[in-house]
């Protein structure tokens with residue numbers, strides 16, 4: 001697309017102009033936004049860029065490994081992999097309030113990022129994959145007084161604290177434009193088309209207190225659900241799909257035994273920018289087949305529900 005081609009060239013020119021010969025550090029989350037920002041900046045300034053991937057242990061099945069291999073092996077972008085799962089999961093012990101969870105993760109994220117960013121030495125810029133909707137939603141909720149619905153997980157305040165200047169090449173773009181830019185940069189469609197994933201990761205898809213066991217159950221259920229969606233050719237029609245593991249156990253029957261396991265909720269929505277969303281109208285056949293697979297394949301879950309709440313009044317994530 002020629003428009004994005006021109007946008008890319010202009011963005012590269014602006015990055016070079018802003019950064020000069022200085023070093024840039026970029027926080028990678030594994031999502032499309034920070035990845036597109038990193039690849040764009042790498043194209044502009046090469047190895048003046050170092051990426052820091054703060055691995056909070058709240059990623060989906062196999063996801064952290066994919067991020068590391070894509071950046072190191074495919075793109076040869078210098079990458080620091082900060083594997084800090086124990087730190088994050090330890091800090092979240094006993095924490096069940098959604099805002100406290102988000103703030104705990106956000107604060108630790110900043111500490112860890114800062115620690116590793118110092119290893120780079122002499123960086124003057126911090127790059128972020130902030131999009132236009134992030135700029136708006138974290139400030140106010142349209143239609144009403146300025147109310148923060150959820151504290152957004154980003155590195156707000158970090159640039160000043162570290163004495164770094166911000167590079168935010170995606171600040172004027174919506175999600176679909178970021179994807180077009182990513183394609184323009186040669187990122188694989190399988191990666192570009194990935195559903196958004198929130199900074200606090202699986203912690204906000206596990207309402208209430210998280211534990212390693214719950215995270216593991218959630219990871220496996222989510223992988224089965226996404227596999228079902230891909231097999232039925234529905235992945236690209238959906239903005240975001242995931243499993244939320246509910247903090248409740250219910251009674252079931254399997255073979256000739258009684259079970260007492262967790263219930264989960266499947267979530268799938270369509271949206272253009274994440275600011276409003278409709279639940280996805282799966283067929284009953286799809287839902288039934290998926291429920292059967294999850295219960296058969298994931299030890300620890302014996303009940304599956306489907307969330308039919310749109311946004312508003314619901315939010316996309318459960319916390």
Ligand code: XMP
Pocket residue numbers: 150151152153154196197198199200240274275311314315316317318319
């Ligand atoms: P909600 O749940 O507010 O989510 O309807 C709207 C979109 O934002 C994503 N989301 C986040 N992304 N950090 C992020 O980077 C966050 O803290 C965060 N919280 C929600 C969510 O996945 C959805 O796409």
